[in-house]
Amino acid sequence: MRTGLVARVLVDSPLPQLDHLFDYAIPDELAAHAVPGVRVRMPLRSKGRVADGYLIEVIDPAELPAEGVIPEFSGKLSPIDSIVSTVPVLQSEIYTLARRLADRAAGNANDIIRLAVPGRQVRVEKAWVAAQESAESAVDISPTKSVASDGHVRFADYPPGVLECIVAEHSRRAIAAVPRLVRLPNGTTIGHWAMTLAELAVQTLEQGQSAIIVVPDFRDQDQVQAALDVLAPAEAVSRVDARQSNPDRYRAFLACLGAAPRIVLGNRSAVYAPARNLGLIMLWDDGDPLHGEPLSPYVHSRDAALVRQELTGCALVLLGHSRSVEAQRLVAVGWLDEVNPAKDTHPRVIPTDFQGEPDPQARAARIPTAAWLAAKAAIADGPVLVQVATPGYAPFLACQTCKKPARCTACQGPLGQKSAGSTPACRWCGALAVGWTCVHCEGHTFRVMTVGAGRTAEELGRAFPGSRVIVADGDHPIQTLGAEPALVIATRGAEPIPTGGYRAILLLDGERMLARESLRVGEDCLRWWSNAAALAAPGAPVILVGVGGALATAVNGWRPAAYAYAELTDRKLLRFPPAVRVASVVGTADDVDRALLELGELSDVDVLGPVTTDAPLVRAVVRFGYAHGDEVARVLKAHVVQNASRRRAPKGGSFRPAPTLKVRFDDPELL
Structure with missing residues (x-):
């Protein structure tokens, strides 16, 4: 030895x-x-x-x-x-990936490894080690159970030969999803996109390689899991789910360490799974904010997939009904190839507004007469979806007398009402507004400023007497529905999947959704509406209320790529991400100035600010080209280390003060 x-x-x-x-x-x-x-x-x-x-x-x-x-x-x-x-438990490939991502974001490799390697579960690990040492532990993962065995033609909705060669050629593709539902042999209804991901994963498994599927949340995981239950052997699939218990999650992680190829399905942390002989990484709906990691160093799962693909040489697929501007930039520079369905079949989206609307009741209900008639005719045949902007009953209240927003007397937060007849309460601290008095006019009564899912369900329930009304939001999660007639009031992203699709879809509150202050608001709305429209039955009308311009054109003609291209062009002119990268530097004025001093020597780097945030802290925004990303990250990381190292515990104290300099790269809400 x-x-x-x-x-x-x-x-x-x-x-x-x-x-x-x-x-x-x-x-x-x-x-x-x-x-x-x-x-x-x-x-x-x-x-x-x-x-x-x-x-x-x-x-x-x-x-x-x-x-x-x-x-x-x-x-x-x-x-x-x-x-x-x-x-x-920590493969060299995963450590190299963590190190590269941490250096790119001026963070710590350990923070990424904590996402990649679950906490140790001793009993689970001992059982796994014993199984590995046993001759009976060998698992026969046969690729014979596939779509082809049922006479189904794989990738039939795409041009012949385009998707079949992705793994073999190590291709990188931005694929437009087919916007419709499919019904599995066991009767389960899922999105066509989930079937496409499962087919690609099974094909990768048949070639003796592993595949990783990364989706935003558990609703998407359940759809892909349903497809894999039909297409892939159960012992070849590992689900990495944040909702799993610690033993189950560690058990799934250890299964990925085996020599046999596997299909790994999970949320954003699944991109770090230790899949052996990795052949393909797939991301569904990469524009969803749930792909963004909320913990330092805040690495987006798309960026992690891009770096891992570069390190391993595997194939990469970004699939979605709409296209993020980040994905469009990769297409524009030739790093991703576009793939569209063989046939241009998409839902029939009809933009409409209230111009010339004669019915005051229609305006009050936020539904034009044309949309009202379409819903009334469709509800006799099956479920009708009404998408609204916010959950709750009355999310925001105002003073009845002066019409100014009603504020909590304890913390000045906005007041809202959860249900009809309930006492208004603060949306921040939860304090009940008992005996409330307006600080502006001393009024004591409220008026509704915005209508939530609960209030909308109440109003439409009276308008459609005898119809079953279902509310689906964060407080009332519903994933599937039957084909029976029903009026479904759902917030964006919480729409249940009906058997056979919705007979009509009404997309309300478009103006309110677009009123949010964000660089990505148009892109997000297009994604919300496209995902909802994809739940429509063949030929069913999808009515977009109160939206015009480029967004309405993109939804009506189902051209999300054209909208993403126009958005990218505008951001290039303004030097906004993703045309350039950005980083926020927060700290005391001296610390921020010291960190930015060295960056001034680099070309293609400019600084916005600093401006005061929470005194005595200030924030500066650094914009830089992709070619200077490594150098900017190196400089800022050096100052973060210096700032953390020079702290001293106060005299007689046992703890050091917290660092005063913080850096975040690629913050999606920075501009």
Whole structure:
């Protein structure tokens, strides 16, 4: 056995100054199990203090060249304290990916590894190790169970040969989803997009490679899972779900460490799954904000997939009913190839407004007469969908006398009403507005400013007597419906999937959705409306209320790519993302100025601000070209480390103050 080995270890710590590899000696008694990827414990700084980490690399100094790759060190390395587990849970490919993404976003690799490697579950791990050592643990993942065995033609709705060669040619494609529903042999109705992802995954499995499917939330996961239940062997599918219990999630993670190819299905963290012989990464609806990681370093799952594809050379697919501007930029530079369905079949979307509307009741109900008549005729045959902007009954209230927004007397938050007859309450702190008095006119009564799903359901229930009314939102989650007549009031993204599709769809509150202050508001609305329209039955009308201009044209002609192209062109002129990258730098004025000083020497870099946010903190926005991304990240990360390292505990205190400099790259709501 070799002796004198050196372990290069990544310490599991959020401190930026510890975000690099540390060298430790490997004791002889641990050398047999000291392999890259295992969890270890080692001393850190003071005597008796033990930290957790991952063994990244094992070096034998005797095998190094004369000059060596490790700086000459005459002291004595501290030995590793223990090996927590002999299972190499952190593959070298995943560590390289985490390191690359962290460097790109001026963050810590550990923060990404926490997403990639679930917490250890001892019983689950012992059972998995025992199964691996047993001869009976070998699983026969046969590719014979596929769509072709049922006589179904795979990818029939796309040009022949375009999707079949994606994995073999390591292609990168932006695919337009077919906007309709399909019914599986077991009677389950899912979106056509879910079937396309499942077919691509099964084809990858048949070629002896693994596939990763990344979707925004559990509703999308259930649709893809339903397709995989029909097309793929159950033992070949691993679902990585945030709703799983810790043992189940760790069990699914360990299954991915096996040598057999697998299909990995999950939300944004699934992009880091340790899939062996990775052949394909697929993202559904990459413009959905749920793909954005809310924890530092805030890496979007699309960016993680792009970097992983570059590192591994696997195929990549971005699929959606609409196209994000980020995906359009990749198409424009030739990095992604476009794929459209063989036939231009899309829902019949009819934009309409209230110009010339003679019926005052129609205006009050926010539904033009034409839309009203379409819904009345369709509800006799099956379910009708009415999409609204906000949940609740009356999300925002105003003073009846002066018409100014009603504010909470405790925290000045907006007042809303959850249901008819309920006491208004603050949407921020939850305080009940009992005995409320307006600060402007001393009034005591409320008026409804905006109508939510509950109030809309109440009004339409009176307008359609005898019809079953169903509310679907965050508080009332419903995923599937039958084909029976019903009036479904749903918020965006919460629409149930009906058997056979909706007989009519009304998209209300378009003006209110577009009133949100965001650079992406038009892109988001187009995505919400397209996803809802894809639930329509063949030939059913989809009526878009109160929206005109380029968005109405894009939905009516089903040309999301043209809208994304126009949006990208405008952002290039204004130097807005994704034409350029952006980063926010928040801290004290001195810290921010010090961090930005070195960036002034780079070309194609400009700074907006700084401006005061929460005194004494200020914020500056740095805009830079993609070619300078690595250099900007390096400079800002160095200042973050310097800022965190120079902090000192107050005299007599035991804790250091929090860092005053924070950096975030590619913030979607920054501009």
